[in-house]
Amino acid sequence: xxxxxxxxxxxxxxxxxxxxxxxxxxxxxxxxxxxxxxxxxxxxxxxxxxxxxxxxxxxxxxxxxxxxxxxxxxxxxxxxxxxxxxxxxxxxxxxxxxxxxxxxxxxxxxxxxxxxxxxxxxxxxxxxxxxxxxxx
Amino acid sequence: xxxxxxxxxxxxxxxxxxxxxxxxxxxxxxxxxxxxxxxxxxxxxxxxxxxxxxxxxxxxxxxxxxxxxxxxxxxxxxxxxxxxxxxxxxxxxxxxxxxxxxxxxxxxxxxxxxxxxxxxxxxxxxxxxxxxxxxxxxxxxxxxxxxxxxxxxxxxxxxxxxxxxxxxxxxxxxxxxxxxxxxxxxxxxxxxxxxxxxxxxxxxxxxxxxxxxxxxxxxxxxxxxxxxxxxxxxxxxxxxxxxxxxxxxxxxxxxxxxxxxxxxxxxxxxxxxxxxxxxxxxxxxxxxxxxxxxxxxxxxxxxxxxxxxxxxxxxxxxxxxxxxxxxxxxxxxxxxxxxxxxxxxxxxxxx
Numbered sequence: 001x002x003x004x005x006x007x008x009x010x011x012x013x014x015x016x017x018x019x020x021x022x023x024x025x026x027x028x029x030x031x032x033x034x035x036x037x038x039x040x041x042x043x044x045x046x047x048x049x050x051x052x053x054x055x056x057x058x059x060x061x062x063x064x065x066x067x068x069x070x071x072x073x074x075x076x077x078x079x080x081x082x083x084x085x086x087x088x089x090x091x092x093x094x095x096x097x098x099x100x101x102x103x104x105x106x107x108x109x110x111x112x113x114x115x116x117x118x119x120x121x122x123x124x125x126x127x128x129x130x131x132x133x134x135x136x
Numbered sequence: 137x138x139x140x141x142x143x144x145x146x147x148x149x150x151x152x153x154x155x156x157x158x159x160x161x162x163x164x165x166x167x168x169x170x171x172x173x174x175x176x177x178x179x180x181x182x183x184x185x186x187x188x189x190x191x192x193x194x195x196x197x198x199x200x201x202x203x204x205x206x207x208x209x210x211x212x213x214x215x216x217x218x219x220x221x222x223x224x225x226x227x228x229x230x231x232x233x234x235x236x237x238x239x240x241x242x243x244x245x246x247x248x249x250x251x252x253x254x255x256x257x258x259x260x261x262x263x264x265x266x267x268x269x270x271x272x273x274x275x276x277x278x279x280x281x282x283x284x285x286x287x288x289x290x291x292x293x294x295x296x297x298x299x300x301x302x303x304x305x306x307x308x309x310x311x312x313x314x315x316x317x318x319x320x321x322x323x324x325x326x327x328x329x330x331x332x333x334x335x336x337x338x339x340x341x342x343x344x345x346x347x348x349x350x351x352x353x354x355x356x357x358x359x360x361x362x363x364x365x366x367x368x369x370x371x372x373x374x375x376x377x378x379x380x381x382x383x384x385x386x387x388x389x390x391x392x393x394x395x396x397x398x399x400x401x402x403x404x405x406x407x408x409x410x411x412x413x414x415x416x417x418x419x420x421x422x423x424x425x426x427x428x429x430x431x432x433x434x435x436x437x438x439x440x441x442x443x444x445x446x447x448x449x450x451x452x453x454x455x456x457x458x459x460x461x462x463x464x465x466x467x468x469x470x471x472x473x474x475x476x477x478x479x480x481x482x483x484x485x486x487x
Contacts, residue, residue: 001400001404001437016266017152017296019152019296021405022404029175029407031152031153031174037393039440039443040389040390040394042386042448043387043389043394043443043444047387048268077272079314080314082314120308
């Protein structure tokens with residue numbers, strides 16, 4: 001890759017620049033900041049779309065009363081039941097059980113507090129969906 | 137290059153690197169007065185690698201890696217250049233389950249005593265990153281310079297300037313759980329050999345890399361792994377359905393270009409290392425191999441472009457998967473020849 005070939009397609013990194021290695025005119029390697037590459041945007045976009053679709057699906061399920069908000073927040077933090085269980089110190093099978101809204105509704109405040117801490121939200125937030133579909 | 141003050145009031149030159157671990161390693165050595173570039177750190181740490189591991193899944197997709205296991209690069213550089221580093225991990229015990237406070241207190245004490253400290257963190261909780269880079273990955277390395285109000289001044293080599301990180305974020309990032317969890321891993325230099333033997337380190341590192349790529353008796357890593365990935369890509373649309381095949385291919389390219397690789401899955405960075413090594417030894421053969429690595433990197437880039445087209449063109453073209461897989465096969469063939477040549481060249485070099 002030559003310096004002139006370093007992709008500067010789009011401002012993809014929210015104003016940040018990434019370092020790329022490229023050859024200058026004398027054939028020596030130099031570090032060149034890159035502002036983004038289209039190919040990268042496409043592959044990463046696919047992963048993001050996937051995640052957003054999953055999130056939207058879970059949101060629908062929660063609104064329909066088939067899943068608990070816990071499931072939504074877990075997906076929002078891109079976690080799996082295993083990671084969430086380890087972070088909150090709760091066994092995985094219990095985490096999965098707590099995805100059922102009727103069981104989640106009866107959780108003790110201590111358990112809710114552990115989930116809230118693990119997911120970096122407040123206990124009140126954890127019990128209902130956020131107003132906007134997506135918010136970190 | 138941005139200059140920043142550390143806790144001890146010493147100036148610290150922020151290094152804009154393309155990869156976190158080699159960047160942090162190079163920065164720590166530079167801070168101790170050893171002239172070590174990022175590419176050199178990457179080469180001496182034997183960072184170049186390939187692996188496609190279908191049995192380890194991240195976000196439900198098989199892991200593809202273009203670099204050695206996180207953590208090994210740093211320890212290999214430290215060993216080969218004779219740097220004494222103090223490392224610390226906070227394991228959980230049944231009688232001691234949350235060690236976050238202990239870990240943060242130790243960090244503050246180290247900063248107060250004038251050290252800059254390297255940390256391994258989870259990238260999701262580092263909120264100074266743009267959202268689309270944040271995902272649950274427990275192997276991002278950063279350097280902490282000093283404590284500021286409500287947080288820490290952090291030199292993240294992937295960004296081109298130092299940033300502030302909230303204490304709360306850093307706590308979560310250091311002690312995040314999940315695969316490859318870092319357990320608050322931190323490291324700082326105790327003493328560094330001011331005149332390391334670069335020539336010997338380079339030879340050791342090159343031979344180590346050749347061994348890993350050519351002679352690992354395990355079908356998912358090295359060149360065998362590359363050919364395995366090529367076969368998987370070629371048969372993926374029929375075996376998995378086009379939609380799933382697209383997701384998997386996207387993930388491969390994502391690991392190659394997205395996660396701080398300097399382009400083409402570290403191949404350009406390794407070429408830069410070989411160029412520096414060629415100057416060090418005055419070897420034309422190494423310079424030639426650096427050029428060869430650059431052209432292999434260009435094929436990897438082409439693979440990324442072809443894959444991006446395959447992914448974008450919804451619903452059409454099974455032969456393009458074959459084309460993408462074919463490019464990986466070409467890379468495998470060229471890299472096999474490359475590493476064989478490199479191995480024989482390294483055998484002739486004198487330390």
